[in-house]
Amino acid sequence: MSVFFWKHDVTSLGASLHKLLNDVMDEQSSDDDEETIDFDVNARVERLIGKLLHVYYGAPDRPIKEDECKQVGEMLVRTQVMERLIAPGLLVQLTFQARKSVAPLFRALVHRNIAHFADTVCQVPLMTRLVQGYQYPTDTALVCGSMLRDCLERPECAQNFLVNMTEEFKILVETAANHKHFEVSSDALANIGLLLTHKHSVQTLLEEFDHVFTEYQKLLLSSNYATQRHALQILSKVLLDPANGAVMMKYISKKEHLKTILLVLRHRSDALRMDAFHILKIFIANPNKTPEIEALLMRNRDKLLLFVKTFAASSHGVKHKTSFLAEIRLLVFTLEHMEQTKRELEPPADDSRPPKKQQTATLVQIL
Numbered sequence: 001m002s003v004f005f006w007k008h009d010v011t012s013l014g015a016s017l018h019k020l021l022n023d024v025m026d027e028q029s030s031d032d033d034e035e036t037i038d039f040d041v042n043a044r045v046e047r048l049i050g051k052l053l054h055v056y057y058g059a060p061d062r063p064i065k066e067d068e069c070k071q072v073g074e075m076l077v078r079t080q081v082m083e084r085l086i087a088p089g090l091l092v093q094l095t096f097q098a099r100k101s102v103a104p105l106f107r108a109l110v111h112r113n114i115a116h117f118a119d120t121v122c123q124v125p126l127m128t129r130l131v132q133g134y135q136y137p138t139d140t141a142l143v144c145g146s147m148l149r150d151c152l153e154r155p156e157c158a159q160n161f162l163v164n165m166t167e168e169f170k171i172l173v174e175t176a177a178n179h180k181h182f183e184v185s186s187d188a189l190a191n192i193g194l195l196l197t198h199k200h201s202v203q204t205l206l207e208e209f210d211h212v213f214t215e216y217q218k219l220l221l222s223s224n225y226a227t228q229r230h231a232l233q234i235l236s237k238v239l240l241d242p243a244n245g246a247v248m249m250k251y252i253s254k255k256e257h258l259k260t261i262l263l264v265l266r267h268r269s270d271a272l273r274m275d276a277f278h279i280l281k282i283f284i285a286n287p288n289k290t291p292e293i294e295a296l297l298m299r300n301r302d303k304l305l306l307f308v309k310t311f312a313a314s315s316h317g318v319k320h321k322t323s324f325l326a327e328i329r330l331l332v333f334t335l336e337h338m339e340q341t342k343r344e345l346e347p348p349a350d351d352s353r354p355p356k357k358q359q360t361a362t363l364v365q366i367l
Contacts, residue, residue: 017081020045021090046098049085052076053101056108073114082109082117083126086147088133092140099139103146110150121150122157124164131168134175138184145187152191155200162195162208169195173215176231177222185227189219193234199243206246213251220260225269232264232275239282252283255292262300265307270314277311280304284331298338305335 023041055072058064076082084090085102094102109117120126130151133144151157161168175188196205196212205212219231239248251257261283264276283293284304297304312328 017048018079018084020048021081021084042093042095042098046095046101049098049101049105053105056112057104069108069112070114073109073112073117076105076109077115077117077120082106083120086126086144087129088136088140088144091133091143092136096139099143103143106147107150110154118154122154122160124160127151127157127161127165128168131165131171134171134179134184134188138181141181141184142187145184145191148191149194152194152198155198158195158198158201159204162201162204162212166211169212170215173218176227177218177224182224182226185224186230189227189230189234192216192219193230193237196234196238197241202243202247205244206250209247209250213257217256217260220264225272228264229269229272229275232272232279236275236278239279248282249286249288252286253290253293255290255296258283258293258296273311281327281331284334294338297335301335301338305332308332308335 020041052072054062055068056064082105086106091099091102110121111118113119127148130144130148133148134141136144152161169192172188172192176185176192179185179188195201196216216231216235219227220235222228222231238244239251261276261279265273265280267273267276283289284297286293289297308328308331312325
């Protein structure tokens with residue numbers, strides 16, 4: 001039978017898919033033994049999804065045809081078959097190969113934006129369903145995580161998630177920090193990283209700053225080494241991006257954030273301490289420290305000076321050694337002259353300080 005047996009009757013194909021998916025769910029709900037699955041029905045679903053996948057990615061003997069892609073895509077969206085396929089409760093009932101095929105099929109519809117499907121994926125209910133997939137077994141969780149990433153690559157989806165999905169963001173953080181399977185925790189953290197580093201989400205990130213970074217601090221103190229290190233690297237990328245100047249200034253104005261970094265500096269891992277060091281230097285080099293940051297640094301100045309000097313001496317394998325040593329000298333100088341610098345930076349009576357944007361630009365230049 002041709003892969004494109006459906007060509008002249010796409011409506012029948014949609015009806016057949018719905019019937020098969022109903023059979024999968026009915027089989028599971030009607031039997032007391034949860035291990036009993038109708039393998040014939042699941043095999044038919046797997047074959048049919050595989051054929052749909054060939055429409056968008058081609059087959060050895062069949063090139064991709066745009067009109068067929070459009071025809072099938074419109075059917076999947078119009079009949080809501082695609083929306084059913086991405087439900088974790090149904091995904092988990094499919095065969096392993098069928099589950100794997102759903103993700104690239106979803107990606108094809110999003111990237112091609114057939115029947116405006118890319119607009120549909122930014123809706124809260126659909127993204128919520130994908131986040132809930134992290135509560136399912138590993139392979140289902142990873143498929144849902146992959147599809148969520150396809151959504152969050154779109155600026156409007158990322159912004160909608162940050163603004164309207166605070167509980168779902170907490171689920172992502174909880175999964176990244178505590179999931180027992182490394183692959184799943186890494187996948188959740190990758191989606192968090194995508195949310196925070198999206199070029200078009202800067203203003204939204206600033207507006208939703210409190211709830212986002214209150215949750216994010218949990219990742220920086222995670223007991224999972226890989227999660228903690230990756231979270232530090234994402235944070236460093238966010239803060240050192242010139243486009244995020246306002247976000248950086250807000251982050252380094254909070255005493256709780258500096259305390260978290262100081263705690264990470266006590267870790268035995270040199271790699272973790274190096275990642276934390278790259279964030280610490282932003283706090284120290286900032287010429288416009290808030291009073292609470294200034295006070296906390298002053299209280300810990302002797303320890304920080306000792307740490308910075310010792311850390312520099314022990315970091316033999318550092319890339320870009322010259323720039324690293326220059327940073328060390330700057331931090332030592334800044335810490336040693338902090339009280340003097342504070343007096344010099346106190347605004348004159350007419351408060352003729354540079355505009356805030358200029359202050360931010362100066363700090364980015366220093367770093």
